[in-house]
Amino acid sequence: xxxxxxxxxxxxxxxxxxxxxxxxxxxxxxxxxxxxxxxxxxxxxxxxxxxxxxxxxxxxxxxxxxxxxxxxxxxxxxxxxxxxxxxxxxxxxxxxxxxxxxxxxxxxxxxxxxxxxxxxxxxxxxxxxxxxxxxxxxxxxxxxxxxxxxxxxxxxxx
Amino acid sequence: xxxxxxxxxxxxxxxxxxxxxxxxxxxxxxxxxxxxxxxxxxxxxxxxxxxxxxxxxxxxxxxxxxxxxxxxxxxxxxxxxxxxxxxxxxxxxxxxxxxxxxxxxxxxxxxxxxxxxxxxxxxxxxxxxxxxxxxxxxxxxxxxxxxxxxxxxxxxxxxxxxxxxxxxxxxxxxxxxxxxxxxxxxxxxxxxxxxxxxxxxxxxxxxxxxxxxxxxxxxxxxxxxxxxxxxxxxxxxxxxxxxxxxxxxxxxxxxxxxxxxxxxxxxxxxxxxxxxxxxxxxxxxxxxxxxxxxxxxxxxxxxxxxxxxxxxxxxxxxxxxxxxxxxxxxxxxxxxxxxxxxxxxxxxxxxxxxxxxxxxxxxxxxxxxxxxxxxxxxxxxxxxxxxxxxxxxxxxxxxxxxxxxxxxxxxxxxxxx
Numbered sequence: 380x381x382x383x384x385x386x387x388x389x390x391x392x393x394x395x396x397x398x399x400x401x402x403x404x405x406x407x408x409x410x411x412x413x414x415x416x417x418x419x420x421x422x423x424x425x426x427x428x429x430x431x432x433x434x435x436x437x438x439x440x441x442x443x444x445x446x447x448x449x450x451x452x453x454x455x456x457x458x459x460x461x462x463x464x465x466x467x468x469x470x471x472x473x474x475x476x477x478x479x480x481x482x483x484x485x486x487x488x489x490x491x492x493x494x495x496x497x498x499x500x501x502x503x504x505x506x507x508x509x510x511x512x513x514x515x516x517x518x519x520x521x522x523x524x525x526x527x528x529x530x531x532x533x534x535x536x537x
Numbered sequence: 538x539x540x541x542x543x544x545x546x547x548x549x550x551x552x553x554x555x556x557x558x559x560x561x562x563x564x565x566x567x568x569x570x571x572x573x574x575x576x577x578x579x580x581x582x583x584x585x586x587x588x589x590x591x592x593x594x595x596x597x598x599x600x601x602x603x604x605x606x607x608x609x610x611x612x613x614x615x616x617x618x619x620x621x622x623x624x625x626x627x628x629x630x631x632x633x634x635x636x637x638x639x640x641x642x643x644x645x646x647x648x649x650x651x652x653x654x655x656x657x658x659x660x661x662x663x664x665x666x667x668x669x670x671x672x673x674x675x676x677x678x679x680x681x682x683x684x685x686x687x688x689x690x691x692x693x694x695x696x697x698x699x700x701x702x703x704x705x706x707x708x709x710x711x712x713x714x715x716x717x718x719x720x721x722x723x724x725x726x727x728x729x730x731x732x733x734x735x736x737x738x739x740x741x742x743x744x745x746x747x748x749x750x751x752x753x754x755x756x757x758x759x760x761x762x763x764x765x766x767x768x769x770x771x772x773x774x775x776x777x778x779x780x781x782x783x784x785x786x787x788x789x790x791x792x793x794x795x796x797x798x799x800x801x802x803x804x805x806x807x808x809x810x811x812x813x814x815x816x817x818x819x820x821x822x823x824x825x826x827x828x829x830x831x832x833x834x835x836x837x838x839x840x841x842x843x844x845x846x847x848x849x850x851x852x853x854x855x856x857x858x859x860x861x862x863x864x865x866x867x868x869x870x871x872x873x874x875x876x877x878x879x880x881x882x883x884x885x886x887x888x889x890x891x892x893x894x895x896x897x898x899x900x901x902x903x904x905x906x907x908x909x910x911x912x913x914x915x916x917x918x919x920x921x922x923x924x925x926x927x928x929x930x931x932x933x934x935x936x937x938x939x940x941x942x943x944x945x946x947x948x949x950x951x952x953x954x
Contacts, residue, residue, distance in 0.1 A: 397848065397852070398848065398851060398852035400852075419856070420856060420857060420905075421904075421905030422903060422905060430909055430910060431909075433908070433909030434909060435909040435910045436905050436910075439853055439856070439905060439907075440853070440907075440910040441848075441849070441852035441853060443845075443848060443849070443852065444849070444853075444910050444911055444912065444915055445910070509905070
């Protein structure tokens with residue numbers, strides 16, 4: 380069975396069991412490896428992507444739910460040569476230690492910043508709460524999201 | 538006593554058999570790169586996958602086809618040989634004729650008897666054309682220098698002419714004979730399963746002398762500490778195998794109604810992924826015929842699902858809620874859920890949309906929210922399904938309206954909705 384998926388602005392026709400979690404399709408069929416498999420139960424956040432502006436656990440989201448929806452992954456935020464503001468902020472603040480949670484953190488931060496351009500510390504903490512980081516770089520992640528808000532403004536004015 | 542008699546018999550027969558001696562086949566220079574066409578090599582690769590050559594002829598962590606894998610037998614450990622085209626330690630100086638003879642008769646290029654751990658009682662059925670393709674494939678692999686490892690077997694068995702006696706008793710050389718009453722596909726499958734695929738090497742019990750027991754084909758056996766299940770109507774599978782399920786299982790190593798292949802079979806299905814789909818289908822046709830000779834065909838479990846709500850449940854909810862682990866490690870058994878049995882669906886809608894957080898400052902069960910992923914229509918279908926399946930209360934009257942209202946109410950209160 381094939382399903383149309385819009386990922387990072389590109390249309391894909393995916394042939395897979397409708398029950399396949401989005402995460403598997405992103406990684407195995409589309410080669411988009413930013414989102415990670417962590418717990419597989421929607422409890423750790425390393426698989427987080429954004430669907431129609433909302434952060435979603437892709438490991439428990441079957442593709443049968445996603446026909447015609449807009450899916451964004453870290454690959455949609457910029458490239459290695461031309462990183463987007465959120466990516467530049469995470470690099471500047473060196474927010475990653477092992478890095479496994481970071482793609483999920485960035486996508487949840489992306490959903491937040493799309494809705495709230497200048498979030499308070501409390502809003503950032505509340506928003507990132509579902510995503511776990513085992514290394515303990517939380518303070519740097521918070522700093523990176525703050526920095527991303529500034530960089531997003533700058534790139535808007537440019 | 539029985540063993541002593543058997544031994545006397547063996548020695549006697551081997552003395553007779555010694556007269557039928559096998560000549561050496563002249564060595565050839567190692568074939569140069571590009572000797573074999575891409576097409577025949579590719580065909581050989583597909584066939585080698587069916588023959589699982591690499592499973593025995595590669596030791597753990599070793600180079601492909603370089604041998605030295607210990608093969609346990611009741612008579613000791615036999616080490617597989619190097620079948621890479623290395624001229625000194627492999628089969629690099631074997632002509633195609635020598636390879637064909639080894640497959641058909643169980644004799645090495647030099648004329649030495651080969652132990653039946655090399656399953657020539659099956660390989661004798663392989664056609665000349667298929668052997669030619671296998672030869673082309675093996676001879677175009679990377680040559681690896683890997684001298685033979687000495688077998689650790691009962692000393693008298695190191696006297697290889699004894700193998701000739703074993704052959705006289707148990708080895709029936711000759712090609713596969715088609716059964717005209719069966720379809721071409723069934724016959725193709727039987728040819729592959731009985732020949733190159735050597736399924737019976739594990740799935741047929743062996744006698745005291747290590748030969749597959751006549752008349753007990755595919756009745757199951759224990760192999761390397763694993764049970765190779767019976768491939769007949771007494772098979773243990775709770776759901777009967779279908780052609781499709783067998784095909785999927787053989788090619789991918791698992792099937793939704795049968796689980797995963799394991800133990801020695803894991804290497805077999807791992808190889809079969811590279812076999813041609815037509816050959817897999819043929820083998821499934823043959824084996825399926827053995828398995829289901831007296832059983833009704835399987836009903837497809839997937840067809841029993843109750844529409845899209847049930848499908849969404851299976852895909853999104855069941856990994857936690859269908860487990861037998863109790864809270865807090867698994868999800869609540871939904872038939873116990875108050876929200877699901879309540880007069881209004883509101884709480885259930887809220888929980889499905891935003892999930893459940895642990896109590897502040899305490900450990901506790903959590904549930905992810907699905908509000909970002911699921912549409913209103915999908916949610917309505919899911920909840921209607923849950924109500925019907927887990928509650929004896931009647932259906933909720935205005936699911937869609939309640940979902941709309943819940944979304945609206947939650948919109949400002951919670952991020953992400």
